[in-house]
Amino acid sequence: MSTGLISDLLNIQPQTSTPAGSMQVKMLPCEYIMRNPDNKIYVVGDIDKLKEDIRLNGVRQPLEVIRWANGYKLIGGERRLTACEELAKEGDTRFSSLPCIIVESKGEVDDRIALITANATARDLTDGERLAQYEALKDALTRKKREGHLEGKVRDEVCRILGLSTGAAARLNAISENCDEETKQFLHDGEISLMDAYRNAQNNIEKRRQAEEKAKDPVTVSEKPALPPKAPMKSTATTSEDCVDWHQTATKIPGWAYQYAEQICSEDWIQALPAFTGENLLDCCENVHSGHPLTGGGYVNYLPIGLVLRNADRTQKVIFTWHWFVEACDACGISPEIMAQANGSTSAENLKVPESKPHGHNTLLALAGKMLSSKAAWYLAIDEPNFKLIYYNQKLPGGATLWKQVDITREEANKCGDTRYAIILQDYSFFTTGWVRAFEISSELVKYFELK
Structure with a gap:
């Protein structure tokens, strides 16, 4: 992909909408402005840079509020309000009152939509905020539709307000309707990505489909219950999509293969893995079809499912899935963790390069991983x-x-x-x-x- 295309894509901005109703700008004391409980879907986050910008340049964009009880309720600008309150606590009295656009309230649902509209395009959102924002807006628009105050489809209006493609909206909807609360919490906490949650949703959809299919075709009385599958023997082999037999020999390999496997374990990309596991190797090589020569005349081919080792004259080969490669290296005592311990390191903390060498190659490799x-x-x-x-x-x-x-x-x-x-x-x-x-x-x- 050309850099010009990336530049064009980066310059695409979602549509914004201005809150309806008559507006006026007024300086309001901070204590008159109440935080909006509906704003809990967004995270205030680190505001140090924003505080410094306001300290030097003032509040460049007014807050948006609606009249509420004896004061005003915030619609847009909670990060600015938080930054100004902290500046005031630090003794900067210039920000005890703030410029605000006073927007007419259109009712609870429309006020919630206005809050989401104000926040959706104001800053970069985390994946967790994107999902929470989508769910809140969909719920509000569904209520409007049910009450007869919305023409057209809820989905189309969600896409218009948030600037989403139909594909992005479909993925968010799949996550919203098919992931449990624990998965959503992981997404909110940043422990998984949006695509991780989407894959989880797809898996749940497939499990539900299989369960429905099974319910349509119940087991008859004459049928015998299926026996649980046996654990695969280490001498068995499976055939990959590349038509290669993946011999799962996990406890013994030829001497020449031992030497080559030890070389592979010392390669930078292996050393950069957070842990030497089959799962991490699969993730790292999910789309790899390549190889390179090894010291001593051998050769290694890397494939998504595993690796192929060949001896110097190409008359022999040993083939492993990634999981069996890890087990073989552990069994032979050549895995990175075992070698590190053999060299005197006894804990994960000892594997770190001393802080006195922040630019050492191993430190940078660990940072990359x-x-x-x-x-x-x-x-x-x-x-x-x-x-x-x-x-x-x-x-x-x-x-x-x-x-x-x-x-x-x-x-x-x-x-x-x-x-x-x-x-x-x-x-x-x-x-x-x-x-x-x-x-x-x-x-x-x-x-x-x-x-x-």
């Missing part, structure tokens, strides 16, 4: 419905941005996700050579960190 594996670090940046691509990003030191491109088409087809990464500089030029695979991005991040 942490950035890639942390679900909370990624923010949904662009939803491109025409091509079914979703882009996440996170900021890097020095002003660059780390991007992640997720191909929804392949995910919906239950194929290996075609996830790609890119490091893009402030001028929207690529630091990486275009979009690179999960297998390559750790070393690219280290190169970038070392330059900074």
Whole structure:
């Protein structure tokens, strides 16, 4: 994808709407402004930068309020109000009164919609806020529709107000209706991403479908109950979509393969994993089809499901799924954790590089692994419905941005996700050579960190 396209996508802004009714700007004492209980769907977050901007430049945008009881209730501007209250507590008396746009109240439901409209485009939202905002707006618009005060479809109005594509709205709706409260709380706390929650919703939908199908075709009396599946023997083999037999030999490998496996365990991308597990290897190599020579003449092929080791003259090979590779390395004593302990490290804390070497290669490698594996670090940046691509990003030191491109088409087809990464500089030029695979991005991040 060209940098021009990314620039164009980044400049797309959702539609905004101005609160209806006559408006006037008035300076109101802070103590007259009541916080809105409906604003609980948004997180105030860190306001240090906002405080400093207000301290230097004043309140650039008035708050929005409605008349309420003996004062005013906030519709938009809770972060500004919070920042000004903290400045006042610090002795800056300039912000004891604030400029406010007084909006006519249109009733409880319309006031709630106005609050969401004011907040939806005011700042970047977390994934948890996006879901909570969607649910609150859908509920309010459904009430209006039920009372006969809304023409058209609720879905279309939600998309218009929030600036969502129909695909993005469908994913939020799937999460809202098919994920339990625990999953939603994980999303709110930043422990999982929006796409993680969407996959959970899809899994729940599929389980429900299977249960319904089973209910339509009950077991007859003459049928024998199915026996529980037996645990697979370690000598068995399965066939991958690449027509390769994945021999699951987990306790013994040839001597030459032992040496090559030890080399692989010492590679940077393995060392950058948060833990040496089959799940992490699967995630890292979900779309990898590549390989490279090994010291001693051997060769390794990396595939989404596992790896193939070949000896120097290519007459022998050993094939592993990622889970069996981890078990084999643990059994042979060559996994990264075991090797670290053998070299004198006895705990996870001891595996860290001393703080006196903040720019050491191992430290940067660990930082890269942490950035890639942390679900909370990624923010949904662009939803491109025409091509079914979703882009996440996170900021890097020095002003660059780390991007992640997720191909929804392949995910919906239950194929290996075609996830790609890119490091893009402030001028929207690529630091990486275009979009690179999960297998390559750790070393690219280290190169970038070392330059900074």
